[in-house]
Every structure is written in structure tokens, then in C-alpha cells.
Amino acid sequence: MLNSDVTVILADGEFPSHPTALNILRFCSRVICCDGAAAKLVASGIRNPDFVVGDLDSIDQNLVEELNGKVVHFETQDTNDLTKAFEFAIDSGYQDIVILGATGLREDHTLGNISLLMNYAERANVRMYTNYGFFVALRSSSRIESEKGQQVSVFSFTPDVPISYQGLKWDITNRPLKMWWEGTLNESLGDYFTIEFENAKVVVYLAYMDVKK
Incomplete structure (x- = not known):
């Protein structure tokens, strides 16, 4: 369940097209774009x-000038633009955050961005x-x-720690998920x-009900 004061961080992956993601984008309180998504x-x-927010290596200078006053430049290359945007959101006091556009297009970016959820949480x-x-x-x-x-997948980022889940078609009890595929589908x-x-550190994925199995 989403809270009323939601901050969206829009990354430069696959742009939202599903009604659920689009409605979040339309009706959230504010949007922080990674520079390439602007x-x-x-x-x-x-x-x-x-x-x-970002290192501004993926945004046209004309757009930077058009958005004057809304652009925050981070020169460091120690983190990616998604983390730069997240840090800006936290420093601004925003605590209810939805990330959009962080998957698709490049699989390495997708995996990296999903793994960052554990740090952000x-x-x-x-x-x-x-x-x-x-x-x-x-x-x-x-x-x-x-x-x-509803289709559900469970991913453990601590593969030696046993976990249990109930209420799914295939439940487990005190079992470590050593490989990512073991808790999927x-x-x-x-x-x-x-x-x-x-x-443990666990990420759960839930598919929209209108997405085919």
C-alpha cells in the first residue's frame, strides 16, 4: 500500500507504460529524475x-538550461545516478520512495539496481x-x-540463512535459498x-495480476 506523500525516482531504463506505474508517476508528490530520464x-x-540529479553526462545542455534551478550536479563517479538520486531524496527528508524506470534495456543495470534495494531499505x-x-x-x-x-518470487541476498514462507503454492520451512532461481515462479x-x-536480506517480487503467467 502506497502512502499519500510519495516521491518517485525515475531512472533511465524502460519508461513506465503499465497503468499502475503510470498512475504512480502521474499522482506522486514529486519526481526526481536521474539525469538521462529527464x-x-x-x-x-x-x-x-x-x-x-546525476553527473549530467546523459542530459542535453539545452534541457539543463530549460530546467534551471531544478538540476543537481553530483560529480562523483563512486555511485550510479540512481543512488545519487536516492541520496538527494533522503537528504531532502523524503522517506516514502517509489523507483520507476530502473529495469529493462540493459540487464546489467537491471540487476545492479535491484540489488541496491537492500541498501535503500x-x-x-x-x-x-x-x-x-x-x-x-x-x-x-x-x-x-x-x-x-498472483505470481510471486522470493530472492535471498543471504543464501546461508534459512527462511520460511507460508501462503504460497509451494511453501518452505527453515530452508536457505542458495541460488536466486530457487524461490522463483x-x-x-x-x-x-x-x-x-x-x-537475512530478502527481496520479494509480485507480478501485476494482468501480466500473463
Whole structure:
């Protein structure tokens, strides 16, 4: 469930096209664009960025001038633009964050961005929405709202730590997920399921109900 004061970070991957992702983009409180995504957002006609953050190596100078006062330049190359945008959001006091446009186009960027969710979740309420579903990072045992028949995958970033989940078609009890594929392609049996673990880092993916199995 999304809160009312949502900050979107729009990355430069596949631009939102699913109604769920588009509605978040339209009705969120503010949009922070990674620099390469700013032109896509302006061209979409949905809205303009509230801020553009990055090293500015992927944005036209004319657009920088057009968005004068909204562009935040980070020269460091120690982090990617998504993390720069996240740090800006945290420094600005924004705690409810949805990441859009962070998947698709390049698989290496996709994997890197998904893995960053674990770091971000330590400091904010953050989810990542794509055109096919959404990712939630968990730092403790949780009850996850779902729909009956919804496709679910569970990924452990601590492969030696046992986890349990109930309410899915294929439940497990105190079993480590040593490989990413081991928790994939599951299905919710009702309006929620639970995941239990101690000292683990877990990412859950839920597909939109209108996405084919």
C-alpha cells in the first residue's frame, strides 16, 4: 500500500507504460529524475521533473538550461545516478520512495539496481515498480498483501540463512535459498502470505495480476 506523500525516482531504463506505474508517476508528490530520464519524462507530456540529479553526462545542455534551478550536479563517479538520486531524496527528508524506470534495456543495470534495494531499505520505505510487477525489500519477517493467483518470487541476498514462507503454492520451512532461481515462479493462495527469517536480506517480487503467467 502506497502512502499519500510519495516521491518517485525515475531512472533511465524502460519508461513506465503499465497503468499502475503510470498512475504512480502521474499522482506522486514529486519526481526526481536521474539525469538521462529527464528528457523522457518531458517528452511524455505527463509532467516535468521536480528535480534532476546525476553527473549530467546523459542530459542535453539545452534541457539543463530549460530546467534551471531544478538540476543537481553530483560529480562523483563512486555511485550510479540512481543512488545519487536516492541520496538527494533522503537528504531532502523524503522517506516514502517509489523507483520507476530502473529495469529493462540493459540487464546489467537491471540487476545492479535491484540489488541496491537492500541498501535503500535500511534508510527509507522504498519499492521498485516495473511494467510487469514490483519489488519489495524486506529486513525482517513480514506479511505481504497479495491477490489469489498472483505470481510471486522470493530472492535471498543471504543464501546461508534459512527462511520460511507460508501462503504460497509451494511453501518452505527453515530452508536457505542458495541460488536466486530457487524461490522463483511461486503463486499466492490468498490475500496475503508471510515470510519469516532472522538476520537475512530478502527481496520479494509480485507480478501485476494482468501480466500473463
